[in-house]
Amino acid sequence: xxxxVLGSTGYAGMLLVRLLSSHPxxxxxxxxxxxxxxxxxxxxxxxxxxxxxxxxxxGVYLSPDQAAQKKxxxxxxxxxxLESSKxxxxxxxxxxxxxxxxxxxxxxxxxxxxxxxxxxxxxxxxPQAVYGLCEVYRKQxxxxxxxxxxxxxxxxxxxxxxPLLRASLIQGPIILNALSGITGAGKKxxxxxxxxxxxxxxxxxxxxxxxxxxxxxxxxxxxxxxxGELFFTxxxxxxxxxxxxxGVARLAPGTTGEAIRGAxxxxxxxxxxxxLAGDRIPQTRDVRDTNRCDIGWKIEGEHLFFFSVIDNLMxxxxxxxxxxxxxRFGLDEAAGLPLTGSS
Ligand SMILES: NC(=O)c1ccc[n+]([C@@H]2O[C@H](COP(=O)([O-])OP(=O)(O)OC[C@H]3O[C@@H](n4cnc5c(N)ncnc54)[C@H](OP(=O)(O)O)[C@@H]3O)[C@@H](O)[C@H]2O)c1
Numbered sequence: 001x002x003x004x005v006l007g008s009t010g011y012a013g014m015l016l017v018r019l020l021s022s023h024p025x026x027x028x029x030x031x032x033x034x035x036x037x038x039x040x041x042x043x044x045x046x047x048x049x050x051x052x053x054x055x056x057x058x059g060v061y062l063s064p065d066q067a068a069q070k071k072x073x074x075x076x077x078x079x080x081x082l083e084s085s086k087x088x089x090x091x092x093x094x095x096x097x098x099x100x101x102x103x104x105x106x107x108x109x110x111x112x113x114x115x116x117x118x119x120x121x122x123x124x125x126x127p128q129a130v131y132g133l134c135e136v137y138r139k140q141x142x143x144x145x146x147x148x149x150x151x152x153x154x155x156x157x158x159x160x161x162x163p164l165l166r167a168s169l170i171q172g173p174i175i176l177n178a179l180s181g182i183t184g185a186g187k188k189x190x191x192x193x194x195x196x197x198x199x200x201x202x203x204x205x206x207x208x209x210x211x212x213x214x215x216x217x218x219x220x221x222x223x224x225x226x227x228g229e230l231f232f233t234x235x236x237x238x239x240x241x242x243x244x245x246x247g248v249a250r251l252a253p254g255t256t257g258e259a260i261r262g263a264x265x266x267x268x269x270x271x272x273x274x275x276l277a278g279d280r281i282p283q284t285r286d287v288r289d290t291n292r293c294d295i296g297w298k299i300e301g302e303h304l305f306f307f308s309v310i311d312n313l314m315x316x317x318x319x320x321x322x323x324x325x326x327x328r329f330g331l332d333e334a335a336g337l338p339l340t341g342s343s
Pocket of ligand 1: 011013185316
């Protein structure tokens with residue numbers, strides 16, 4: 001495959017280039033950058049192996065204008081939301097588009113507008129777009145040319161609850177508390193992301209419906225059968241990468257522990273990247289640098305407590321985007337993606 005990456009110098013874009021550089025089915029990577037066009041890719045990312053960089057023609061970043069002449073098999077866009085659907089303009093109908101931003105994630109345009117302050121820029125294309133939560137929408141992803149890669153918090157939050165909602169085993173309200181590492185905010189120079197501000201410091205932010213990911217999660221939870229409310233509170237914690245979600249939901253009357261295990265087990269049977277940890281509480285360290293989501297749970301009285309961990313840049317962004325590409329092109333779903341990290 002020839003794969004084009006937009007936003008190649010950002011956190012997600014840089015990881016995309018690295019993952020594709022060792023992907024067995026990718027022969028050519030067109031690395032595109034607005035800020036570094038013409039520069040050597042290994043100058044921006046000396047961590048990219050020399051061998052991997054050989055897949056990049058000339059070893060240099062293309063400008064978006066140069067890239068617009070190309071006809072890649074797939075385009076993976078790691079750009080800010082609203083910018084993304086604009087820079088993808090040359091590729092609709094020409095390449096398979098996988099967008100890591102939010103522009104195609106929400107089908108209800110009123111919900112999108114409430115969260116992002118403007119209607120979705122290419123609302124006309126939404127009927128063609130699929131929500132790229134791989135383990136849930138694998139069948140639809142295989143047939144779609146516009147894949148909306150989910151947000152990081154929604155990926156970690158929805159994987160434990162969608163099978164349980166679909167099987168009517170849990171009810172609202174669902175309360176989600178989430179912790180994220182600092183790379184979740186992207187590579188921005190902002191005073192509140194300085195080491196001195198973040199080290200030994202934890203805070204909640206954008207609680208409830210004020211976080212944009214609430215809109216995405218609540219649409220997906222509602223489609224899966226949630227009738228009650230969804231409460232979401234994200235927190236920033238002083239680690240570079242990793243997301244942990246702790247959730248509480250009410251069990252539907254008569255729901256047993258075996259039913260919970262059975263529903264999750266059958267939903268993720270054969271899914272290479274979901275590990276059911278049962279009553280072991282998973283840690284971000286377990287999944288760091290992998291494309292995995294590990295899920296644990298505990299029943300107490302009428303409530304289910306659940307715990308979910310991902311690497312926000314892998315399963316939460318670039319890893320899931322490559323997984324979507326693999327599914328769409330009929331490749332081994334795990335091709336080019338790590339199942340085990342270093343520690
Ligand atoms: N970080 C995460 O954990 C995470 C998780 C899930 C989804 N996402 C989503 O993935 C996308 C990329 O996230 P990121 O964390 O990699 O962000 P980032 O580190 O801020 O990188 C974004 C890149 O987009 C390009 N860019 C920035 N502003 C632009 C503009 N105004 N117009 C055109 N291009 C611009 C730049 O690359 P060039 O100069 O090289 O073009 C920039 O490095 C975002 O939509 C984000 O919401 C991120």
